[in-house]
Amino acid sequence: MSSACCSHSPALKAHLKPALESGSTTPEPAHHGGGAATGDRADLLVVGRIVTGDPSTHTAEAMAVSGGAIIGIGTRADMDALVTPSTTTISPDGFVLPGLIDPHMHIWTSLLNLTWDELSHARYPKFDDVVAAIAAAARQAAPGTWVLGRNFDPSLYPGEPVLTRTALDQAAPDNPVLVMNASGHFFYANSAAFAAAGVTDDTPDPPGGVFGRSDGRLNGTIGEPPAMMVMLGPLPKPTPQDVAAGVNQILTAAARRGVTSVREAATGSIAGIGEYALLHQLNAAARLPVRVSTAQFSLAGGKTPSEAAADWAAAGVTPFSGDEMVRADAWKVITDGSNQGRSGYFLQPYLGEDTGGKADWTPEGLRDALRVGLDAGWQLMVHTNGDAAVEFALEAAEELLPGRSGADLRHRFEHVSFTTDDQLARMAAVGISPSFLMNHVYFWGAAFRDTILGPERADRLDRLNSAYAAGLTPSIHSDYNVTEIDPLHSARTAVQRKLQADGTVLNPAECVTPEQALAAITTHAAWQIHADDRGTLAVGKRADFAVASADPWSSDPDSWPDVEFHETYVDGTAAYQG
Ligand SMILES: [Zn+2]
Structure with missing residues (x-):
């Protein structure tokens, strides 16, 4: 995330939690596996233009599969x-590629907000088009029904206003409108x-939340979860069926872009644990399209x-x-x-501010949170966005890792958006x-x-080439639904920046080769999710x-986002067909 994982949660909890909690909290794995590989008899033979993803072999004519495992790959005669x-x-x-991995x-x-209208800068590069999209949605909706938007990012429209109550009233005079930043x-x-x-002009702010006001009148901006939850109150709550459909929609969209894990x-x-149990329930009902x-x-x-660690362990949710x-x-x-929300933690202040943000923990609190995970045998996955957070x-x-067993747990830092050479080393x-x-x-x-950090720090954004040079095993990810x-598409950005x-x-010294970019979405991503049998x-x-x-291994990176995926297979079984 940029921090969907933490910041959205408080506002979403009351809204989504009932549907997520409706099922069992006991994980019940379905074990859809295709059985053990026999080693010498293929139940599936794939013939065609096979791209191995391994630069040393690169292509093959045929691939033999048994029990979901590859038992032979090479020429048709082989x-x-x-x-x-x-x-x-x-x-x-088409070309048969290793399934891509979003780690x-x-x-x-x-x-x-899966079904909310996408109002991102990627979709609407001009501010006026955001307002026009809201107005168009309102015209199509019956009077009184909600018009809901997501991913509006005012930091990407410098010089433009935020979405004010007045502007939204003009765009949608007959419909309630709610847009999430x-x-x-x-x-x-x-x-x-x-x-x-x-909520009226006289409604007091809830503790920790703000209903923005100008001259004593609500101006349309609502800040932080306690106030945001008030605005979610009148919306219909998602049902368990909505959740099941939503999970399938998200994973199918991933498969449509070639993803299998x-x-x-x-x-x-x-x-809590209900989310993990629910994934198993959905997979038991119908195998998920993506691992x-x-x-x-x-x-x-x-x-x-x-x-939390005690709860996970009591539910039988242990490493691997x-x-x-x-x-x-x-x-x-x-x-x-x-x-981009100016809540990352930096060693130097943000442009135009006197602060570089702060950490979510005290040093002791963070050490405790990490130690609890390590003691339970987990791989650490630590969200660090600003350079002070990395530090x-x-x-x-x-302090915690040297001398501790479990070096093969492949601990990770996430985003690691701004780093110094010293930190990478x-x-x-x-x-x-x-x-x-x-x-x-x-x-x-x-x-x-x-507008946020200045050119020197911006050059230190997402230093994939330096990470390779430091001997690391880096991957790249979407942080969906941040992107x-x-x-x-992400791999093309890694090559071109x-x-x-x-x-x-942005800083050509951090561009990587096509092979390095593709490794970051296949083999290295597999390594980072402990999936050595994939990639x-x-x-x-x-x-x-x-x-x-x-x-992609033999085509111009500029064309990578145009690659279309017709089908995916997991364990040799069709998982998605477009
Ligand atoms: Zn995230």
């Missing part, structure tokens, strides 16, 4: 000995929305890390438990907020790999450079593959 009369042969229409995305915090910290509302929520990066942040690795939220259920489709793998701790988390890690020394929200560069690079799940705003290149197509790996219109 496979003859593995094929029997009962082998099913498929010849996919940090969010299902649960994305559910609340991309940071998750603000709503913007019109008069009809305030009326529906029972994801890491859900804050499981339990709204409804889900979960990072258990260290404050799940609104508890302390020690209490679950099944081949839904597996519990990590321990998530968040140390700061969102850089803060590194100091804790340097120390991450390598202590055994922590970074996962970068690479599309920060594309969508927010100009805002960081021009869309589209690994090839072009800014959406003006097409310039390439090779003997012994799972038959997780996507059928694509082009081979």
Whole structure:
């Protein structure tokens, strides 16, 4: 996230929690696996243009699969000995690629506004078009029904106003309007929305929340969860059926971009263990289209890390438990907020401010939160956005990790958006790999450079090349729904570092090769989610593959976002068909 995982949760809890809690809280893995590989008899033969994802082999003509595992790959003749009369042969229409991996995305915090209108800068680069989109939605809606928008980011419209009550009244005179800021910290509302929520000019601010006022009159901005929850009150609450449909919609959208595995990066942040149990229930009802690795939220259920860890353990959710489709793998701790929301924690002040933000924990509190996860045997997954947050988390890690067993847990820092050379070297020394929200560069690079942090710090955004140079094993991720799940788009940004705003290149020294960018969405992402059996197509790996219109390993990175995916397979079984 930029910090959907923490900041959205309080406002969403009351709204979404009942639907998430409606099922059992006992995880019941379904074990859909295709059985054990026989080793010498293929139940599936894939013939065509196979791209292994391994630069040393690169392409193959055929791939033999048994029990969901690859038992042979090479020429068509090489496979003859593995094929029997009962082998099913498929010849996919396109290039067969290793399934792509998004190692940090969010299902649960994305559910609340999944059906809200997308008002992001990526969709509407001009402010006036945001207002026009709201007006158009209102014209199409019946009078009185809600017009809901998400991902509006005023930091990307320098010189423009925020969405005021007056402007929204003009755009939608007959409908309540509620728009969520991309940071998750603000709503913007019109008069009809305030009326529906029972909020007037005289309503006192709830503790910790603000109804923005100008000259004593509500101006349309609502800040922070206690006030945001008041605005959510009159909205219809999602049902369990809505949740099931939403999870499927999110994962299917990922599959549509060639993804076969994801890491859900804050499981339990709204409804505790019920979220993990629900994934198993949904997978039992119908196999999920994408494998889900979960990072258990260290404050799940609104508890302390020690209490949350005890709850996870009591429910049998231990490291690497679950099944081949839904597996519990990590321990998530968040140390700061969102850089574009100016709540990331920096060593130097934000432009135009006298503060660089603050950490979410005391040093002792952070060490305790990390230690609890380590003691339970979890891989650490630590959200660090600003350079001071990286420093803060590194100091804790340097105290806790040396000498501790479990070095193979592949601990991670998330986003790691702004780093120094010293910090990258120390991450390598202590055994922590970074996962970068690479599309920060594309969508927010100009805002960081021009209005939020200044050019020197902006150059230090998402230092993938320096991470490789430091000997780290980096990945890149979407942080969905902060950005869309589209690994090839993120990988193109890693190669080009072009800014959406003006097409310039942000610090070309951090550009990586196409092979390095693709490794960050395949093999390295697999390594980071403890999926060594995925990431390439090779003997012994799972038959997780996507059928694509082009081979990214041999095509111009500029064209990667245009690659279309017709099908995906998980364990050699069709998972998505477009
Ligand atoms: Zn996140």
